[in-house]
Amino acid sequence: RTLTVDTRARSYPIYVGAGLFKRLPDLLEEAGWDSGRPLMLVTDDRVGPLYADQVQRVLTDHGYRVGSVSVPATEQSKTLSQLEELTTACIQAGMDRSGGILALGGGVVGDLAGFLAASYMRGISFIQLPTTLLAHDSSVGGKVGVNHPLGKNMIGAFHQPSMVVFDVETLNTLPARQVSSGYAEVVKHAWIGDADFVSWLEENRDGLTNLDPDLTTEAILRGCAVKAKVVSQDEEEAGLRAILNYGHTIGHALEAAAGYGTYTHGEAVAVGMVGETMLGEELGLCAPLADRMEALLQAFGLPTRLRADVRDAELLELMRRDKKAQQGAFTFALPREVGRVERVTGVPEGPLQRTLDRLRGDSG
Ligand code: NAD
Ligand code: ZN
Known part of the structure; x- marks a missing residue:
């Protein structure tokens, strides 16, 4: 296809x-x-x-x-x-x-x-x-x-x-951990641009984890389609392309804070997507969606919570140093609803700190 x-x-x-x-x-x-x-x-x-x-x-x-x-x-x-x-x-x-x-x-x-x-x-x-x-x-x-x-x-x-x-x-x-890691980015593409694709992933999770060829083909094509749409509308960075960064502000900080190689990129992004969904809830931007995101990622064998040895202070410092942070406030791509994510600037530290606390707790 x-x-x-x-x-x-x-x-x-x-x-x-x-x-x-x-x-x-x-x-x-x-x-x-x-x-x-x-x-x-x-x-x-x-x-x-x-x-x-x-x-x-x-x-x-x-x-x-x-x-x-x-x-x-x-x-x-x-x-x-x-x-x-x-x-x-x-x-x-x-x-x-x-x-x-x-x-x-x-x-x-x-x-x-x-x-x-x-x-x-x-x-x-x-x-x-x-x-x-x-x-x-x-x-x-x-x-x-x-x-x-x-x-x-x-x-x-x-x-x-x-x-x-x-x-x-x-x-x-492909080693199982790399398969899971790849599904994190598939979930990301669904979540930022295609609500039907999210439901489809939920319905077909078993076949997808078993790498059924027809299902993986469809998942790859639909993931590529979302990315291609975003990229073609905004070819050389700037605004819209920022939504591809969903889960990555926390994810990149986590990769570095835990020590590169501890989490795979996809694993860190999975935790980041749960965190950034919680942050959207915390800021009143979306209805409660984090449980749904978490269940989907868990179905693909991905972690969804911070490890105990990763310190908040270090995560915050790394996010502050992230090229997207400006004057003490943070910029994120945050969900409005399933399939729609927006770039949000000026996020203060308070809600982010509360989000990290929640992301440290046990999953439901
Ligand atoms: P990778 O290329 O390192 O592959 C992961 C591991 O799996 C490697 O050891 C590889 O040898 C092995 N492997 C690959 N295919 C295999 C197969 N079919 N069977 C058995 N083993 C196999 O990692 P990746 O996760 O594919 O890619 C990560 C890289 O992609 C990073 O450098 C990242 O910066 C980059 N990246 C680029 C973009 C972009 O837009 N250009 C986007 C995302 C990530
Ligand atoms: Zn990524």
């Missing part, structure tokens, strides 16, 4: 389904890619051994010339020095401006290989082959980049892929 994403730079298709990697040559051909264009497959050392051969073989069988390069499977691969190594591989393989980068992996590979495509010879085409559920998020929006020692994603560009081919069969080898 297909979704088309329209951006100012170009419009591109997102194909989602089981067994799609086998159809890659057809999809490339449909998009007008002839086999004369050299390809470079970028992957990581966990995904590579599982899927790189299959992808490379199906393409070389159809006459494509495909180089390949692998990076360590860790966030630490998103660096400028890694980018330089990948650039070396491309030059040595004789990649020219007609070439294309294939990004096979999760968000780390997508961001890194996407930035390689954005910068190599001032920009060449790239195709995303996402293998994590979370990558449904990173494959839409065109943000690519690497980390700097002083901050995550500090170096990057906007560079849209030519297409996204999401073979959901790859999700079967």
Whole structure:
């Protein structure tokens, strides 16, 4: 099944389904890619051994010339020095401006290989082959980049892929914790933009956690659709795109306060979404919704409460330092109702403190 994403730079298709990697040559051909264009497959050392051969073989069988390069499977691969190594591989393989980068992996590979495509010879085409559920998020929006020692994603560009081919069969080898983590962002997309999608997730939670291919395909497409809609209305940041940050103000602070790697990104965002729903209630912006949010996240095996060892003072300090905080007051994306979230500025510390107290309590 297909979704088309329209951006100012170009419009591109997102194909989602089981067994799609086998159809890659057809999809490339449909998009007008002839086999004369050299390809470079970028992957990581966990995904590579599982899927790189299959992808490379199906393409070389159809006459494509495909180089390949692998990076360590860790966030630490998103660096400028890694980018330089990948650039070396491309030059040595004789990649020219007609070439294309294939990004096979999760968000780390997508961001890194996407930035390689954005910068190599001032920009060449790239195709995303996402293998994590979370990558449904990173494959839409065109943000690519690497980390700097002083901050995550500090170096990057906007560079849209030519297409996204999401073979959901790859999700079967994804560790359970990564599956849950990806569902956190699926829930986020439903919650910020599609109330029917929230109900659908509630009804199909068992099939979704078991990675039923038809259900996961639908969940990915609907998640991508919400993100694509938000992004296309507000391509280079600013206002509306801020709602994509739902759950992330508390979530990012929590990731840092607990020590990176303690919570996965999705787990921290899950706790953050419950907190930011409670904050919406606290400020009288919405009817009581936090219990519903919490039940849905728990169904996907996600945590919904703060761990005892994470201190409020540290969370508040981190949120204060967040680039979105202004003059002692905080900015959040907060729910008005299921499917509708708004950017709210000037949130004082009092209600936020009361929210953290509640988020520390036991869940119902
Ligand atoms: P990841 O790419 O690190 O993948 C998680 C782990 O799962 C890795 O060890 C990977 O090797 C392994 N893996 C991936 N697919 C697998 C599979 N099918 N089978 C078995 N193992 C598999 O992490 P992620 O959660 O996909 O992405 C996180 C990154 O995405 C972060 O760097 C984040 O900054 C970025 N991100 C970017 C955007 C964006 O808009 N560009 C949005 C969200 C997140
Ligand atoms: Zn996120």
